[in-house]
Amino acid sequence: MNAYDPVGTKVFETEVLIIGGGVTGTGMMRDLALRGVNCLLIDQKDLNAGASGGNHGLLHSGGRYAATDWQTAAECRVEAQILKNTAQDCIDECGGIFAAVEGDDPDFAACFPDRCAKAGIPCHSLSPAEARAREPSLSDKVFAAFAVEDATIDPFHITLGNVNHAQKLTDSVYCPHTEAVDFEVASGTITSVLCRDNRTGDSVRIRAKQVVNAAGAWAMNVARLAGCTDVAVLYAKGTLIISNARMSNGVINRLRVPGDGDILVPGGTVSLLGTSSDNIASPDDVRPTINEVDRILREGIGLVPSLEHTRFIRAFSGVRPLLQTPGTDVDGRKASRGFRLFDHEDQGLSNFASLVGGKLTTYRLMAEKTGDLVARRLGNEAPCTTATALLPTGEADRWTKPGFAPRYWYKRNDPTDAILCECEMVPQSAVNEIAADAVGAEKNMTLRAIALRSRIGKGSCQGSFCAARVTSHLYERDVYECGEGRDHMRDFVSERFKGVRPVVWGKQMPQMELAEALHCGLMGLDLQDVGNNENGDGTA
Amino acid sequence: MAEMPNIIAPTIDFQAKAHDLLPDNASYDSCLSCGLCSSGCPASGFDGMDPRRFIRMAMLGLNEELSNTPWIWTCTLCQRCAYVCPMSIDVSVLVGYARSNWPKDKKPQGIVRSCEAQMRFPSTSAMGVMPDDFVEIIEEAVEDLRDEDARFKTIEAPMDKKGAYFFINQNSREPATEPEELAPLWKIFDYVGADWTYASKGWAAENFCMFTGDDDAWKEMVKQRVDAVNELGCKVWVNTECGHSFYTLWKGVERFGLQADFEAASLISYYAQWIREGKLPVNSDWNTQGLKFTVQDPCQLVRKSIGDPVADDLRYVATKLVGAENFIDMQPCRSANYCCGGGGGFLQAGMNEQRLAYGKRKFDQIEVTQADYVLTPCHNCHSQITDLCDHYEGGYRVIHFWTLICLSLGILGASERRYLGPGLADIGLSKSTS
Numbered sequence: 001m002n003a004y005d006p007v008g009t010k011v012f013e014t015e016v017l018i019i020g021g022g023v024t025g026t027g028m029m030r031d032l033a034l035r036g037v038n039c040l041l042i043d044q045k046d047l048n049a050g051a052s053g054g055n056h057g058l059l060h061s062g063g064r065y066a067a068t069d070w071q072t073a074a075e076c077r078v079e080a081q082i083l084k085n086t087a088q089d090c091i092d093e094c095g096g097i098f099a100a101v102e103g104d105d106p107d108f109a110a111c112f113p114d115r116c117a118k119a120g121i122p123c124h125s126l127s128p129a130e131a132r133a134r135e136p137s138l139s140d141k142v143f144a145a146f147a148v149e150d151a152t153i154d155p156f157h158i159t160l161g162n163v164n165h166a167q168k169l170t171d172s173v174y175c176p177h178t179e180a181v182d183f184e185v186a187s188g189t190i191t192s193v194l195c196r197d198n199r200t201g202d203s204v205r206i207r208a209k210q211v212v213n214a215a216g217a218w219a220m221n222v223a224r225l226a227g228c229t230d231v232a233v234l235y236a237k238g239t240l241i242i243s244n245a246r247m248s249n250g251v252i253n254r255l256r257v258p259g260d261g262d263i264l265v266p267g268g269t270v271s272l273l274g275t276s277s278d279n280i281a282s283p284d285d286v287r288p289t290i291n292e293v294d295r296i297l298r299e300g301i302g303l304v305p306s307l308e309h310t311r312f313i314r315a316f317s318g319v320r321p322l323l324q325t326p327g328t329d330v331d332g333r334k335a336s337r338g339f340r341l342f343d344h345e346d347q348g349l350s351n352f353a354s355l356v357g358g359k360l361t362t363y364r365l366m367a368e369k370t371g372d373l374v375a376r377r378l379g380n381e382a383p384c385t386t387a388t389a390l391l392p393t394g395e396a397d398r399w400t401k402p403g404f405a406p407r408y409w410y411k412r413n414d415p416t417d418a419i420l421c422e423c424e425m426v427p428q429s430a431v432n433e434i435a436a437d438a439v440g441a442e443k444n445m446t447l448r449a450i451a452l453r454s455r456i457g458k459g460s461c462q463g464s465f466c467a468a469r470v471t472s473h474l475y476e477r478d479v480y481e482c483g484e485g486r487d488h489m490r491d492f493v494s495e496r497f498k499g500v501r502p503v504v505w506g507k508q509m510p511q512m513e514l515a516e517a518l519h520c521g522l523m524g525l526d527l528q529d530v531g532n533n534e535n536g537d538g539t540a
Numbered sequence: 541m542a543e544m545p546n547i548i549a550p551t552i553d554f555q556a557k558a559h560d561l562l563p564d565n566a567s568y569d570s571c572l573s574c575g576l577c578s579s580g581c582p583a584s585g586f587d588g589m590d591p592r593r594f595i596r597m598a599m600l601g602l603n604e605e606l607s608n609t610p611w612i613w614t615c616t617l618c619q620r621c622a623y624v625c626p627m628s629i630d631v632s633v634l635v636g637y638a639r640s641n642w643p644k645d646k647k648p649q650g651i652v653r654s655c656e657a658q659m660r661f662p663s664t665s666a667m668g669v670m671p672d673d674f675v676e677i678i679e680e681a682v683e684d685l686r687d688e689d690a691r692f693k694t695i696e697a698p699m700d701k702k703g704a705y706f707f708i709n710q711n712s713r714e715p716a717t718e719p720e721e722l723a724p725l726w727k728i729f730d731y732v733g734a735d736w737t738y739a740s741k742g743w744a745a746e747n748f749c750m751f752t753g754d755d756d757a758w759k760e761m762v763k764q765r766v767d768a769v770n771e772l773g774c775k776v777w778v779n780t781e782c783g784h785s786f787y788t789l790w791k792g793v794e795r796f797g798l799q800a801d802f803e804a805a806s807l808i809s810y811y812a813q814w815i816r817e818g819k820l821p822v823n824s825d826w827n828t829q830g831l832k833f834t835v836q837d838p839c840q841l842v843r844k845s846i847g848d849p850v851a852d853d854l855r856y857v858a859t860k861l862v863g864a865e866n867f868i869d870m871q872p873c874r875s876a877n878y879c880c881g882g883g884g885g886f887l888q889a890g891m892n893e894q895r896l897a898y899g900k901r902k903f904d905q906i907e908v909t910q911a912d913y914v915l916t917p918c919h920n921c922h923s924q925i926t927d928l929c930d931h932y933e934g935g936y937r938v939i940h941f942w943t944l945i946c947l948s949l950g951i952l953g954a955s956e957r958r959y960l961g962p963g964l965a966d967i968g969l970s971k972s973t974s
Binding site for chain 1: 564565570571573585597599600602626627
């Protein structure tokens with residue numbers, strides 16, 4: 001406790017403070033815990049609130065970058081295989097196709113096998129008929145196609161699994177909605193990081209031997225809090241849309257220079273089409289727009305014509321934190337997908353590191369490099385073991401997997417275990433388990449926090465029913481009191497609607513009419529005073 | 541907690557099948573998860589299932605579970621889910637498909653045996669009444685009627701009469717187990733001077749093959765019946781007081797693209813027409829006790845087939861018969877009516893506990909009307925609603941329309957009153973025996 005701290009300031013001590021609860025930060029937490037290191041992980045919001053939650057969930061074969069960035073491509077290949085071996089439960093080895101359709105550059109397509117070969121990426125040629133046999137939804141205008149070893153990964157499952165494992169190994173701790181606001185530095189060493197609990201406004205002081213900045217799109221801001229000016233992040237906003245049903249067996253990539261709407265990725269029971277890429281000035285408050293959705297869709301239809309009549313249930317956006325090196329192009333599509341570890345020693349700090357750039361597919365490698373640096377600084381000689389150690393997941397962390405909850409519920413056949421979320425068939429026992437034991441579970445867990453750890457609100461009704469049902473259930477269990485459940489509900493459905501809004505046409509239109517009737521007509525959520533939401537700023 | 545069944549059937553890709561079998565805008569992909577289907581489905585809750593869950597499980601890829609759930613035999617295929625669905629999604633289509641997918645020896649054997657009996661003889665009778673037996677039973681019953689009541693000493697029940705205007709079908713229950721219930725219908729035809737005939741082939745009404753999910757057998761049954769009508773050159777095939785037998789032929793002709801040289805009609809429509817035309821001068825004068833009546837709309841006839849016109853006719857006939865002040869509708873009713881639980885083969889499936897639980901909603905609906913009698917032009921409704929009354933100790937009785945029409949006209953014989961209560965046992969008898 002510092003003499004100047006406000007009354008009630010909580011104080012934590014840890015060996016390593018990690019800032020940023022994305023896949024990299026949690027990967028680092030597990031990496032270090034496997035070396036016996038105790039970590040404290042904080043995030044200004046919650047797990048995967050940035051790019052880790054705003055992506056395709058694509059475990060790249062590397063084919064995507066074979067033409068433009070063969071080193072990243074090669075890294076993708078190696079890392080994807082490691083994850084397939086160690087985190088099988090989070091991965092769907094569905095395979096992938098690169099396909100060029102009439103109008104695409106035939107030369108680019110013709111070079112593809114050689115470029116893959118250079119990066120060591122397995123790829124074999126398919127005739128158009130073979131490609132369409134594998135993926136019946138593929139356009140009949142395909143003239144070149146190659147099969148690659150793409151897979152999909154559930155980024156929520158893997159993040160929850162990382163934290164869960166770290167907690168078990170070294171009693172490491174995760175604190176959600178805890179934002180770093182100031183660094184205390186003495187003699188080139190960070191002595192404390194001062195934080196604010198964004199839900200309560202309370203102050204938190206964290207003393208750590210080492211501090212790691214894995215804040216993704218916010219990494220530049222965090223580095224500057226510590227006085228470091230060497231980190232430069234390019235913010236490339238990407239928007240994706242989610243279909244109501246799975247549209248392909250595997251990943252379908254457009255075989256051309258990467259552009260908008262050229263990857264369709266299955267996500268369990270749905271598919272994700274994306275992305276767009278637009279440079280933006282700030283990573284905060286991004287939301288998908290109609291214009292982006294139109295662009296993605298227009299391009300996607302060329303590859304998979306049935307997208308024109310597909311029901312989409314939601315759009316979402318993420319911000320790619322791209323490494324900006326001086327003098328390089330500022331086009332997000334052309335910027336490197338590589339990553340860089342800053343040790344900040346030239347900035348006069350001896351116990352601070354920042355990790356910038358990279359990809360979901362290469363997160364483990366990024367965590368390993370950072371872990372090596374941090375372990376060395378701590379005098380810890382244990383080697384990194386994440387390339388071989390299997391990732392266990394906790395019971396309360398298994399609910400993000402599409403189709404898991406309904407199978408679990410159906411098999412148990414317990415008529416007293418009511419289904420709360422009908423679209424994704426999530427029973428109340430799952431909600432109870434998450435509220436009690438999931439990674440980051442706490443008193444008064446918000447609906448958004450529960451949804452992050454399950455499939456709640458992710459189905460076609462986008463929270464129309466489950467928001468009210470889960471809230472009621474939690475009131476009944478005395479988890480919520482007074483108006484807080486209502487505020488969480490409004491926050492949750494507003495957040496969902498932000499994503500639904502740009503895709504409200506066709507079959508999703510009556511769905512949203514129904515949602516409006518429930519949320520506004522029945523519950524009057526639009527008429528109540530705007531309370532505090534998770535953003536703390538009254539925005540939806 | 542009941543153990544879930546083992547793997548019984550091959551796995552179906554339900555989402556893909558729904559895409560194939562349902563209209564694009566009314567396929568599973570259009571589901572709003574609103575639950576209107578489930579809240580109005582009496583089979584909701586059995587085996588952890590309901591219509592919405594069926595759709596959601598299909599969308600979530602729980603194909604193995606859906607392929608094997610016994611719930612498909614507690615759904616009566618009544619299509620109330622489709623009727624109330626804002627997106628018009630018909631869950632019964634895939635339930636029927638799932639039924640077809642079960643190996644024959646695992647399906648409820650009562651339904652399977654009924655279908656097999658139908659396939660055995662050209663009668664198409666589920667109770668195994670052969671053509672010769674049918675002709676003989678009808679002849680005997682006509683003889684009995686002529687002897688019993690002088691007013692009908694020349695009455696006929698024509699058989700295989702070529703060129704007759706009406707081809708009349710007949711539920712097997714009467715010839716097989718209660719032949720005394722045949723005569724009221726003939727008396728009505730006699731009264732209005734209808735030109736009609738039975739046929740020795742394809743006369744039976746019921747079609748349990750449809751409920752086994754075996755499309756080929758369904759088609760075969762309908763084809764034999766259609767051929768029989770075509771062969772006699774009748775103008776109108778009249779479905780008597782039996783619900784699913786209308787649907788099975790009417791829908792079957794369309795579904796299987798059969799050539800039917802006749803119109804399919806419900807006897808209820810003709811009852812109404814004949815009353816309007818003054819040919820059946822029924823009235824409610826006999827109802828001096830103010831007995832109360834309600835009507836069970838057979839799902840197969842009303843919601844699944846003709847809809848409002850026949851629901852209107854049912855009420856027109858009923859109010860003429862019992863007096864408007866003595867008629868109380870169940871709520872909901874007409875095309876939104878709840879299935880009683882006797883349909884879809886449920887009565888034959890041997891799942892009595894579920895069937896009675898399913899019917900509790902119907903029983904409660906009837907009890908609220910405080911009706912003394914439930915009128916229903918459907919044998920399955922008749923049996924089920926009678927069972928419900930026994931099981932839940934209700935105070936009502938279930939009757940056919942033909943009984944009441946003859947009662948009102950003063951032509952109901954003493955032996956034709958098995959479903960009437962003591963209060964009506966003697967009404968109109970003096971005239972009929974004079």
